[in-house]
Amino acid sequence: KQEVTQIPAALSVPEGENLVLNCSFTDSAIYNLQWFRQDPGKGLTSLLLIQSSQREQTSGRLNASLDKSSGRSTLYIAASQPGDSATYLCAPSRGQLSFGAGTTVTVRA
């Protein structure tokens, strides 16, 4: 069974600071890994998808890396803004997604 751990569980930073969110998973036999954002009580918004053959993926201020062999992925958010406040979830996939509890980010204005 895939176990996913996200560290830290919560993070509070001043606006403009760069964010580093860590994700580790136990089973490296994955097809891909997705990063999601979730606002309170809402559904999940897909941020980035990294295929198992890729090392990183970028979208605007977001960059995600994947080290499949060591079971790690990192999401970097550059120049954080108050609108980035949300819970961030990583989900390695073998067709079905496995989730950790996420990292809750607060960006202070």
Place this chain on the structure above:
Amino acid sequence: ETGVTQSPTHLIKTRGQQVTLRCSSQSGHNTVSWYQQALGQGPQFIFQYYREEENGRGNFPPRFSGLQFPNYSSELNVNALELDDSALYLCASSSPGQGADEQFFGPGTRLTVL
């Protein structure tokens, strides 16, 4: 392009009742997955439907069942509701082989069991 939609938005039931939740997949997607998210936790995989057949199931009892229709929309049925079934139920659609199986989520249905 129409995104994933779910209905109803909120639902209140009492213990022992039955509930049906609905999901319309994104245009062009033939796979629907259902997840349960308890408060403060990450989503847990319930099951997946591909072309109207169940294609994988998580660790949920048989009272959780589903259907997928020819238009790829889907239902999640839960019988004999328990208090612990209170959660946000999320569905996601995807199309294996296109875009490396990226999953797109709907807004969820909040189920409260009293």
